[in-house]
Amino acid sequence: MGALESFNALPAERLEAELLACCAAPAWGSAVAAKRPFADRAGILAAADTASRALSWPEVLAGLSAHPRIGERAAGDSKEAAWSRAEQSAAAQSADDTTRAELIAANREYEERFGHVFLIFASGRSQAEILAAARARLGNDEAAEQAIVTDELRKIARLRLERVLDAL
16 A cells, blocks of 8 residues: 555544644644545645645644744654654754854744744754844744744645655
């Protein structure tokens, strides 16, 4: 059985767990699951993107609740924590002590300004690039930042969903 068939056949409880590991917003997982069966992988990914873009701000905040601060190691042995550690590992290795300290300060300033963790699709980015993005985004107004955070969450959820599909 291929990944598509496996995904379509997953029992609801297992599918829910897999989707929550991709995005901790239950509404996202429910929206993706409701579209089964899918005709192809592209359909699954399109449904995920659509579900991400349809999240309300409170639902996005629910999704953020599972993300550690950039530069902090995700705790636990869950699939989501392991993915988070992997997504941030290359960036963490690219940082010197000064950049790490500046990122901690930028995280703190960002959280004070916006009331939630700074979220960025970290895969393939250095800590210096992440720091520059954090500083730039501090100048955003609330609406602009919410749109960016929603899209960053979408990109992370999509990458993780691709990992689920690759593992089936």
